[in-house]
Amino acid sequence: FIVDEPYLLAMYRVVAGRALGDPGQITGILGQDSFPLEGFIVAQPAAAVAAMRSDMEAALAIVRNSDAVVSSPARIMYRLIHADPDLSSDMMVALDEQGDTGLVVESLAYFAYDEERSKSLSDLADALDRDGKLLQALLKKRGQDWLTQRLGEAFSLHGVDGPEDFRARYRSTLDAAVATLGDAGEREELQRVIELAAAGNKSGR
Secondary structure, three states: OOOOHHHHHHHHHHHHHHHHHOHHHOHHHHOOOOOOHHHHHHHOHHHHHHHHHHOHHHHHHHHHOOOOOOOOHHHHHHHHHHHOHHHHHHHHHHHHHOOOHHHHHHHHHHOOOHHHHHOOOHHHOOHHHHHHHHHHHHHHHHHHHHHHHHHHHHHOOOHHHOOOOHHHHHHHHHHHHHHOOOOHHHHHHHHHHHHHHHHOOOOOO
């Protein structure tokens, strides 16, 4: 059934108030199948981040168990990247350490079209800045070799059956995201990572 948007927004405000007051008690609500988690993250990013950060294991479980049809785990991660890149990088590191590398790669590939979309969608106006901060955080936390490998896997995620422009759009978005960073040294290092990742997967395999 369809729930009126004013009702949802009001519900989000109530949940957000509780999350900001005692975030640890809200993770159970966020993990319920009936709770529209993606909409909550978009409408109340600070509260969603506070709740997720209060219990990392619960947050990882919430993401993993997200309905693949309604809002896939990678899509939830995409929303969290734009809500808080630092939290998202911590979650990606934890997922990778727990063997969920596939979800990490899908999440990294999910923002491939952000450069194009940010030009026309107002809610993605800061998307490239957030994507850049995510890459910056992952570089610091996991290093150049790890990030090169994961981005390379993201480049080849769809193989030869994916969208024809995926690799080009992804490379363009990565370059644009890195360009938003203020530290010239980190920009150069990330640019080398992107070049190596793209060059290592030119075949899409």
